[in-house]
Amino acid sequence: MFNHQTQNVSWKKEWTAGLIGYFTTVYIVAVNSQILESAGLPLESGMVATILASAIGCLIMAIYANAPMVLIPGMGVNALFAYSIVEGSGLSFQEGLAVVCIASLLFLITAFTRLGDWLKHAIPESLKHAITVGLGLFLTLIGLEKGGLVVRGEYSLISLGNPSSAVVITSLITLFIGIFLFTRNVPGNFLVTMIVGTIIAHFTGILEAPGSMISLDEQSWVFIPDFSGLSDFGFWMAVFPLAIVLIFENMGLIHGQLGMLEQKGKFKRSFQAASFSALSSGFLGTSPTVSSAESAAVIASGGKTGRAALTMAILFIGTLFLIPWISMVPSTAISPILIIVGALMVQNIKEIPLDELSEAMPAFLIIVMIPFTYSIADGMAFGFIAYPIVKFAIGKQRELSTPVVLIAMVFLIEFIMRSLGH
Numbered sequence: 001m002f003n004h005q006t007q008n009v010s011w012k013k014e015w016t017a018g019l020i021g022y023f024t025t026v027y028i029v030a031v032n033s034q035i036l037e038s039a040g041l042p043l044e045s046g047m048v049a050t051i052l053a054s055a056i057g058c059l060i061m062a063i064y065a066n067a068p069m070v071l072i073p074g075m076g077v078n079a080l081f082a083y084s085i086v087e088g089s090g091l092s093f094q095e096g097l098a099v100v101c102i103a104s105l106l107f108l109i110t111a112f113t114r115l116g117d118w119l120k121h122a123i124p125e126s127l128k129h130a131i132t133v134g135l136g137l138f139l140t141l142i143g144l145e146k147g148g149l150v151v152r153g154e155y156s157l158i159s160l161g162n163p164s165s166a167v168v169i170t171s172l173i174t175l176f177i178g179i180f181l182f183t184r185n186v187p188g189n190f191l192v193t194m195i196v197g198t199i200i201a202h203f204t205g206i207l208e209a210p211g212s213m214i215s216l217d218e219q220s221w222v223f224i225p226d227f228s229g230l231s232d233f234g235f236w237m238a239v240f241p242l243a244i245v246l247i248f249e250n251m252g253l254i255h256g257q258l259g260m261l262e263q264k265g266k267f268k269r270s271f272q273a274a275s276f277s278a279l280s281s282g283f284l285g286t287s288p289t290v291s292s293a294e295s296a297a298v299i300a301s302g303g304k305t306g307r308a309a310l311t312m313a314i315l316f317i318g319t320l321f322l323i324p325w326i327s328m329v330p331s332t333a334i335s336p337i338l339i340i341v342g343a344l345m346v347q348n349i350k351e352i353p354l355d356e357l358s359e360a361m362p363a364f365l366i367i368v369m370i371p372f373t374y375s376i377a378d379g380m381a382f383g384f385i386a387y388p389i390v391k392f393a394i395g396k397q398r399e400l401s402t403p404v405v406l407i408a409m410v411f412l413i414e415f416i417m418r419s420l421g422h
Contacts, residue, residue: 002298010302011307013301013302013303013304013310014068014302014303014304014305014307014308014311015307015311016104016301016302017298017299017301017302017303017308017311018068018298018303018307018308018309018311018315018390019070019228019311019315020187020188020297020298020301020313021068021070021294021297021301021303021309021310021311021312022070022186022312022315022316023052023187023191024187024188024189024190024191024294024297025072025292025294025383026072026315026316026319027190027193027194027314027337028050028054028072028073028075028192028292028398029047029050029051029054029319029326030047030194030309030326030329030333030334031334031337031338032046032050032072032073032078032286032287033046033047033050033326034046034048034083034146034334034411035078035079035082035142035287036049036082036286036287038052038083038283039080039081039082039083039086039087039093039382040088040092040093041064041093041098041285043327043381044323044327045285045326045422046283046286047323047326048073048320048323049284049285049286050073050286051286051316051317051319051320052071052316053072053277053280053284053286053289054070054071054072054073054269054283054289054312054313054316054352055071055280055313055314055317056277056313056398057070057072057151057277057280057289057317058070058071058310058312058313058316059272059274059309059310060066060276060277060307061183061273061274061277061278061291061306061309062306062307062309062310062313062386063096063306063310064233064269064272064276064301065266065269065270065272065273066266066269066305066306067261067263067269067270067305067306067309068261068295068298068299068304068306068307068308068309069124069254069257069260069270069291069295069298069302069309069314070291070292070294070295070307070309071273071274071277071288071289071290071291071292072289072292073281073286073288074249074287074288074289074292075139075292075338075341076135076138076139076249076341076345076376076409077242077245077246077287077288077290078137078287079095079135079138079139079142079285079286079375079376080135080241080245080251080287080377080386081100081242081287081338082287083138083142083374083376084238084241084375084376084377084378085099085148085238085242085373085377086155086178086194087376088374088375088378089181089234089238089239089377090235090267091221091229091235094223094224094225094226095225095226095228095229095235095354096238097223097225097226097282097283098225098226098227098229098230098236098282099239100225100242100278100282100288101225101227101244101279101282101283101286102230102241102283103104103239103240103278103288104245104275104278104279104281104282104288106239106243106247106281107243107246107247107250107274107275107278107288108272108275108276108278108279110247110275111268111272111274111275112272112275114165114273116247116251116271118403119247119248119316119403120248120251121242121401122401122402122404123244123248123401123403123404124359124387125351126251126352126353126359126360126362127362127363127378127383127384127387128147128248129349129351129352129363129368130303130352130362130363130364130366130367130383131244131366131370131376131380131383132249132345132348133246133345133348133349133352133363134344134366134367134368134369134370134371134376134379134380135368135370135376136341136342136343136344136345136346136347136348137342137367137368137371138342138370138371138374138376138379139324139338139339139341139345140284140339140342140343140346140371141342141344141371141374142338143211143334143337143338143339143342144335144386145335146175146233146331146335147161147167147168147171147172147175147331147335147336147339148161148162148165148167148332148335148340149161149168149171149172149333149335153279154342155301166205166206167206167331167332170197170201170204170332171332171335171336172199172207172329173191173200174196174197174200174332174333174336175193175335175336175339177197177336177361178190178193178197178336178339178362180195180338180341182340187297190337190340193333193336193337194329194333194334194337195331195333196333197330197332197334197336198328198330198333198334199332200332200333201330201332201333205301206328206330206332207328208328208330209328214329221280223284224283225282225283230245233414233417234414237246237377237410237411237414238377240377240407240410241376241377241380242288244380244407246278246290248273249279249290250271250274250290250291251271251294251401252290253290253291253292253295253327254267254270254274254291257291257296257299258270258405260296260299260300261299261304263304270291273293274289274290274291277289277341278290293367294342297379298312298369318339324350324382336408349367354383357394358390358391358394358396361386361387361390362383362384362387362390363383365379365382365383365386366379366380366382366383366384367379368381369382378417380411380422381411381412381414381415383414384404384407384408384411385408385411385415387400387404388400388404388406388408389407390406399412
């Protein structure tokens with residue numbers, strides 16, 4: 001199945017790489033479930049959904065693409081789902097899952113047709129990177145809120161949290177430890193940060209008792225998405241940003257990871273595997289999976305084939321038995337991870353040509369409006385609408401592609417309809 005003989009691959013290295021990949025990404029079970037809880041899903045059910053989506057994603061990648069990449073619910077994508085699609089758009093959790101299914105279906109279509117290549121070259125790089133930076137700032141803001149480091153201000157939108165409270169003190173100590181571990185490149189640094197943060201929370205008196213094993217009947221992990229909003233324009237305005245993020249985030253991550261692996265010939269099937277995995281997420285009760293950045297750790301550890309991904313799938317299934325202890329992890333142990341991931345995503349700002357205003361200004365609007373409006377979709381809308389306007393203003397309309405203009409028009413129509421009360 002994995003063509004080991006033709007690739008001269010060591011099974012031991014593959015299993016070891018899969019083990020390392022698991023320990024560098026298992027933090028997602030606690031982090032993603034807390035974000036899904038904001039969308040209305042019980043914490044334990046969110047853990048089951050995250051575990052199964054990750055296991056199935058890795059299994060698809062192993063069997064279909066024979067690539068050593070880990071698929072887990074994407075950071076940033078989960079925030080888009082919980083805070084913009086469900087909370088921001090007023091959709092129910094089941095309606096949000098329907099959005100995931102349709103957006104993933106569009107992703108799947110691009111993966112199996114030439115539409116993916118067309119979009120890749122049609123959407124400006126500055127806007128793609130701006131979305132990543134904006135998502136990073138948004139995750140940072142969520143992390144600061146979860147850790148009590150910022151709160152709603154009495155005379156301003158936000159203000160500094162109470163520095164003498166146990167929650168803030170615990171968050172700060174855990175954050176400094178997380179930064180130290182990450183900058184020292186300690187293996188499994190996020191997992192270690194989460195464990196140490198939980199121990200610190202115990203000593204500061206804010207740790208709750210472990211939960212109990214939940215029933216693993218299908219009601220805990222199989223969901224029926226609600227497609228009743230298919231005829232609603234607002235539903236499609238939720239689908240649109242999610243599809244864009246899914247397509248370009250996976251495109252960039254998989255291309256870079258296979259380049260590191262020197263197996264770029266696997267891009268098509270890996271991209272298709274990611275689209276199948278994302279689609280399954282909508283029926284498992286979670287935001288879509290993506291090819292995680294931590295796949296680089298798997299490749300660096302010697303992973304070359306799907307056996308590493310298969311190892312991770314098996315280990316994720318085993319995580320189901322750890323749910324009572326994972327449920328103990330407090331927000332103060334999660335917030336530093338969100339902040340550090342946010343900082344990593346913000347680094348993409350160096351890829352934006354800030355000296356060229358026609359590219360920098362729309363990108364800037366995306367970056368600032370995503371956290372300031374607390375809506376990833378609205379932040380993207382500002383940038384995409386501004387892009388053709390700025391290009392026309394300086395006489396560079398020939399640089400505009402048809403997809404960019406169409407996306408801008410759709411976002412503009414949505415704003416107009418919203419202002420008219422529709």
